[in-house]
Structure formats: C-alpha cells, structure tokens
Amino acid sequence: MTTDQLYNELNYVNHSREKRLKYATLIIENPRLTRKLLDILFKVDDKISPRAAWILEFTCSANIEIIIPHLDVFTEQFHKVHLDSAIRPVAKICELITKSYYSNNNTFIKTALKPHHKERIIETCFDYMINDEKVAAKAYSMTTLFLLGNDYDWVHPELKLILERDYQTQSAAFKARAKHILKKMNKRSKTITSTQN
Structure with missing residues (x-):
C-alpha cells in the first residue's frame, strides 16, 4: 500500500472504535505502513492528519513497539501537530511510550x-x-x-x-x-x- 492509498483509506476513519481498530490492525499486520502513517500525521494542516493520529494511538495502545523504529521521526515532528483532534492522541502516544519505558x-x-x-x-x-x-x-x-x-x-x-x-x-x-x-x-x-x- 502506498502513502496515497493509505491516505485515501483514512477517509473512511471516524470516531467509532470499530473503524479505528480496523485500521490499527492493518498497521500492526503491516508494520512498514507505520512510516507512511506518520507521514500523513505530519501533514499537520490536512484534515486527514487527526485520523492518522487516531490510528497511530490505537496501534501504539495495542503494540507500543511498533513506534520504536520511528522514535526519531516521531519526536522530531510531533511538536508541529496543532489541530486539537490530533494533539490529544499524540499526547496519549507520549504517555504510552513513557509508561512502557518505566514499566517493569x-x-x-x-x-x-x-x-x-x-x-x-x-x-x-x-x-x-x-x-x-x-x-x-x-x-x-x-x-x-x-x-x-x-x-x-x-x-x-x-x-x-x-x-x-x-x-x-x-x-x-x-x-x-x-x-x-x-x-x-x-x-x-x-x-x-x-x-x-
């Protein structure tokens, strides 16, 4: 799946848990899509950016290790996210990363x-x-x-x-x-x- 194809898929994401879970599962089953999801998330003025954030949050909640190869990109870019509906999941991802780091x-x-x-x-x-x-x-x-x-x-x-x-x-x-x-x-x-x- 290309970044453009993933972007088009994210048009179908809404607030429902079912949709978010569906696309989080897609990312978990295809970890190489994580970078593409981040690229969409960091199109910070785009209305699809928050949807990418929602999916990344669900993905990280299910499997925090999926973000590990992308920590540099994530931490270099996430401060640019400014749409309210994207900031909340990004803050949650930071919490998930940190909780995992300090867990036993x-x-x-x-x-x-x-x-x-x-x-x-x-x-x-x-x-x-x-x-x-x-x-x-x-x-x-x-x-x-x-x-x-x-x-x-x-x-x-x-x-x-x-x-x-x-x-x-x-x-x-x-x-x-x-x-x-x-x-x-x-x-x-x-x-x-x-x-x-």
Whole structure:
C-alpha cells in the first residue's frame, strides 16, 4: 500500500472504535505502513492528519513497539501537530511510550528511547501544559512529565508550579489528575528526603 492509498483509506476513519481498530490492525499486520502513517500525521494542516493520529494511538495502545523504529521521526515532528483532534492522541502516544519505558516489563523501548527523545517529549508536553490545549492533552502530559521527572530533576518542580498555578482555573478533570500527580510527587519527594537522612 502506498502513502496515497493509505491516505485515501483514512477517509473512511471516524470516531467509532470499530473503524479505528480496523485500521490499527492493518498497521500492526503491516508494520512498514507505520512510516507512511506518520507521514500523513505530519501533514499537520490536512484534515486527514487527526485520523492518522487516531490510528497511530490505537496501534501504539495495542503494540507500543511498533513506534520504536520511528522514535526519531516521531519526536522530531510531533511538536508541529496543532489541530486539537490530533494533539490529544499524540499526547496519549507520549504517555504510552513513557509508561512502557518505566514499566517493569522488559520492553525494547527501554533501550530504544534515548535522552534526546525524552527531552523532545518533555519540551512538547510542557508546551501542552502551558498552552491553551484541551484537558485530555494536559492530563496525558502530566503523567508523561511525572514519569520523566524520574530521570530529570528539574521536571517535577516545574510541573508542580504549573499544576498549582492552574489548579483553580481548570476543569474538574484537570483538577482530578493534577491532585493525583501532586500527591505522587509529594510522596516521592518525602521518600527521597528520608533516604538522604
């Protein structure tokens, strides 16, 4: 399947789980299509771009390792995505990558995700946190930044500042996730302090 053929197929994708699953399965069964899907996703002004993002999210949810050969391309380009309906799945993919990296499972992503990938993810997730993005993108970014803060000491203090600053003005969903993340950060901070004493 060519990029143009895949692009035409994505015209049939809608919000239904059934359609997203159908095309995610197509990608999983044909991993070479992943790069073509990314090329479509990064046509950031195109109305099909969000559909590619939805399919990539479903694909990564089912098999995170499919993104591994494309981490350079993904992390170099995803900050350009600006359509609301594409940002949410991209933020979710960042969360999936990060959760997989920090999981106890022996995943290939642990060796594939390099410091420059993490730094790009951190930068874009902070952008999502401070910009006027939808709550879902912010929620996924909070979790991603919390996890990456295990490797970057400066991340948690910055994240805490943003969460505390924005807490009162944000939605109930934001507040719920922020409260959860702040609690985890405080617990982690206490653990670190007690081990240092």
